[in-house]
Amino acid sequence: MAQNKSVEELSYKEASIELEGIIRNLESGDLELEESLEGYTRGVELLKSLRTRLAAAEQKVSVLMKDIDGGDTLVAGESADTTDGLSF
Numbered sequence: 122m123a124q125n126k127s128v129e130e131l132s133y134k135e136a137s138i139e140l141e142g143i144i145r146n147l148e149s150g151d152l153e154l155e156e157s158l159e160g161y162t163r164g165v166e167l168l169k170s171l172r173t174r175l176a177a178a179e180q181k182v183s184v185l186m187k188d189i190d191g192g193d194t195l196v197a198g199e200s201a202d203t204t205d206g207l208s209f
Contacts, residue, residue: 147161
């Protein structure tokens with residue numbers, strides 16, 4: 122199971138899949154208190170990592186999109202949706 126790996130060792134896809142599984146388990150209400158706390162803690166770690174990686178990827182794209190003259194050619198768009206209901 123991916124949860125045996127540290128958050129840093131997981132790919133973006135692995136981390137997001139694991140986070141989805143944790144959310145499903147927490148929403149089911151079938152976990153013991155200790156399991157819920159462990160899952161929530163792991164979920165927060167995964168979410169922080171995913172948001173950091175996404176922000177870094179957005180920054181790289183922004184840098185790559187600069188034209189030869191150094192002007193920024195990015196068009197206005199929507200930022201990533203972070204309204205996932207989890208807050209820290």
